[in-house]
Amino acid sequence: MTQWKQIQQLENRLLEHVDYLYDDNFPMDIRQGLSSWIESQDWEIAANDESMAAVLFTNLLSQLDRVRLQEQNFLQRHNMKIIQQQLQVKYATNPAVMARVISTCLREERRILSSACMQEQGPLEKSLQNSVAFERQKNMDNRVGLIRASVQLMDQAVKYIEDIQDDFDFRYKTLQSRDPRPNSETMKQEVTRLQEMLNRLDFKRKEILSKMDVVIKDIDDLMTSQLNPELQDWKRRQQIAAIGGPLLTGLDQLQSWFTLTAQSLFQIKRQLDKLVELVVKVTYESDPIPLQRPQMEERIKYLIYHLIKSSFVVEKQPCMPTHPQKPLIIKTGVQFTTKVRLLVKLPEVDYQLKVKTTFDKDLPPGRVSRQFFILTNNTKVMDIEDYSNGCLSVEFRHLQLKEKKYINGTKGNEGLLSVTEELHYLSFEACFTVQGLTIDLETCSLPLVVISNVSQLPGGWASVMWYNLLTDEPRNLAFFGNPPRATWSQLSEVLSWQFSTFAGQGLNREQLTMLGEKLLGMFCILCYSILFKENIPGKPFGFWMWLDSILELIKKHLLPVWNENFIMGFVSKEMERCLLKDRRPGTFLLRFSESHLGGITFTWVEHNDNGEVKFNSVEPYTKNRLSALPFADIIRDYKVISDGVVPENPLKFLYPDIPKDEAFGRLYNSQPSKGESAKPFLHLELMSYSHASTTPLSCQSPEPPMTPGEFNMLNEHLCFDIDTVSLHSLYILINMYYRFMSCC
Incomplete structure (x- = not known):
């Protein structure tokens, strides 16, 4: 199944993340229409290779032309033509930028698929985690919303106080402008009314200050108990995402909370400034505003200061x-x-x-x-x-x-x-x-x-991995003076992330178990120096160098086979024999070499007439050998040479019992090395050979070098008519060719 088909089966929550990846720089129409072709190209290399990027850009336009001409819907043809023109304008002079954009989109798709798998968690645990995260976000939304509503109501309260004060000020000045007759009944009534208004004004000023105090305390608590922890949680998730962990999201939500909180604080600050203006017009003995405002204003500035700095x-x-x-x-x-x-x-x-x-x-x-x-x-x-x-x-x-x-x-x-x-x-x-x-x-x-x-x-x-896995300190530059140890559960998770990020698919539970047994068998403790600096006992390389070379091999040469889960991977030789001994002859499995950096090998089982079980392994295939031929084609065309016997392929069933062609058929990139014409020709350069032996093939000594005469003979007969050559001569030629290739 293509990566794009897997993406389309995701739940809506994750599809929203996918939607975010695509815009005018790389429209989703192209991703949809050319999904298989796009996934078959190496965009990451092209992003750093101008000539390769130019070739891919030209091929992309040709592919678009083909799809557009096949499209029956007129509107779709029109849209694709517009997209094609836009791409030419945008990337014609710098195709490497396009390659970088596509490479990033494909990589992020793999990250999203990986986060959807979460193989270490069961459905119930994932459901509970999602539920807790949703409730926490919902609670935060509600609390920020209530604070904003309270601040908006205080705006109305300040306006009401201003109206009362304007009314009081007008009446007071009107009374002053009259002829003073202190003992008149009208004057007494007016003074009484002014006193009542002043009492009400004082009550409202105290009330608004009290409400402000409550809201300020609520904002302070919000920042301390929820907003800052949410920010720290995002920063921790950023660390984990940096080393291949789940896709990082949530920054836009954080911005919404920060912005609404800041707006509330600035609005309260303006309300306090407005109260100061009111005091200039009307004040009195025991006026609460001059008494309480300075302290409240300092608290507001303090909260604004810390909120802005942390944002x-x-x-x-x-x-x-x-x-x-x-x-x-x-x-x-x-x-x-x-x-x-x-x-x-x-x-x-x-x-x-x-x-x-x-x-x-x-x-x-x-x-x-x-x-x-x-x-x-x-x-x-x-x-x-x-x-x-x-x-x-x-x-x-x-x-x-x-x-x-x-x-x-x-x-x-x-x-x-x-x-x-x-x-x-x-x-x-x-x-x-x-x-x-x-x-x-x-x-x-x-x-x-x-x-x-x-x-x-x-x-x-x-x-980078060790630091971000084991600490959430933002700047502990002395970390490697005495780096902490890791548990296997911690290390296994980050190792699986590496395979997910670099190879498109993480390690399953069985692979992690095998790798853990292998690792814990080599080392008693999982500390930085042993894993990443010292050599594996008995080997000229360390654990991380070995694993990193496997990642590189998968990424460049084994991706199709890896993503089909055909590589068992980290099985030991002992376990390999236990798994194969009871299987049908020709059953084989694929594992990574323990003795070579960046090597993959296969072992198959045979049964002698006397019932004896025999295991055969090949020398590991490394990047140099896999650069010439896809690994699936090697599996298909592999032959064993035996004296006087036509070479045959001993690989019949992929463990546990999948017929070889059924498993690898859709991954074959070239035609079989033996044609189907009446007089077929054998193209030796497309085939991998081993000599039959009673010992495991990985233990055989190399053939002696080819002489110049033998080389000339082979060179003249690299392509020959099978019907015109004897079986013995055929064997000699194949044997010479195998020796020649071994020397190379």
Whole structure:
């Protein structure tokens, strides 16, 4: 099933996230019409390869032409023509941008599918979690709404006080302008009425101040007990999403809560200012406004200050466009992007809000051995996003780091931590001014790793994963001085996320169990240095290097097979034999090599006439071998050479008992190596061979090198008519070819 078909089967809640991915940059009509073709192209590589991007762009337009001409609906043909023209205008001069857009959409689709699976949770647990999250959001919506309603009612109360006061002021001044006759009955009645009005005015002033006090306390409690925890929860989820976890959502909802709360606070501030104006006109002994207003105003300013400061967040953590799935790793000399956002949206805010970014600002001396500076422009102005909900944000798209030069080449504290364990950060500063308040804003990125060579990328990603998995501290740069240990339940989840992010499908429960048994069998404790720095006992490589090479192999050469769940993966050799021994002859399974980096092998079972069970394994296929031929085709065309016997394919059933062609048939990319004509030709270069042996094939010694004479003979007969050559000669040629390929 294609990825797009899986997407269409999602529930409406997740489909809304999918809908958000597609816009004029990449219309959903194209995704729908060209779904299979789009998923078969490598957009991620094209995003960083101009020539490949140009080819894919041209092919995309050709595919659109084909679909448009086949479309029967006139309106649909018209719409597709418009879309085609828009794409040509937008991407003709820069097709790599289109490739980047499509790559991002496909990757986010996989993330959404992964979050829909949540294999570690049962339906009841997921249902309870969703229910709790919904109730929490509903409670927050209600509380913010009640505060806004209370503040709006206080506006009416202030207006009522103003009306009473205007009436009192008019009557008082009118009484003063009359001929004073203190003892007249009319005068006494008027004074009594004024006194009653003053008493009522005093009551209403005390009442409004009391209501304000209650609302201010309610806002304070809201910020402390709910709003700030919700923000911290989002930041924690951002950490998890950065290392491949569930899709990050909720920022727009947070902005709504922050904005409504800020509007309430500013409205109360204006109401207090209005009360001050009223005091200037009319005041009296024990007037509550001059007594209570200063303290209330300070509390309002304090709450506004903290609300605005906490609303300044990093929406997108620093990331190189060349490695979008591995944020928080920056290579010197390579551009990276990041984005900050203000969660408070006020119409009266001065939108000329300049944001300055600094690298390792105020970092304590001796904390790092290397120092860097931002080579490109590090100041930009925040602006309103027209295409979103109108948030105030700024995206730095072209930042670049350069390492500082040292006198005499000395770096001071070099050697305290490795390059990939040394943590740095980006800070962002701005000055926010509104309604007479000036607030200095500052926020910072999550700790990031700076590398100088792509070979350091796996180690850097290991550090990013370990940090964000095990701590929610925003800036613990000394973390790797004594990194904490992880439990298997924690580590297994993040490892499964890696397969979901990079290979499109996470590890199932059985694969995680096998990997856990393998890992816990190698190590007693799961600590950072053992998993990511030290070699596996008896091997020249470490656990993470081994697993990362498998991820790379799947991503580049095994995706179709992996996503069909045909690779058992992490089964040990012992378990492999237990699984195969009772199966029909020719039953085979696929697993990752334990002895080679980035290798996959298969083992099949045979039964001798005397009932003895025999297991046969092949040398692992690595990226070099898989670059020439798809793995499904290798399974189809695999042959075993036996003396005097025509080569045959011993692979019959994929474990447990699926006929090979039934399992892999739809994944075959080329025609079988043996044609179907009357006089077929055997194309040796399309076939994989092993020599039959009484020992497992993985244990065989290599054939001797081919002589020049043998090579010339083989070169003359690489393609021959089977009917004109003897079986013995055929075997000799195949044997020579196999030896030739082994030498290569």
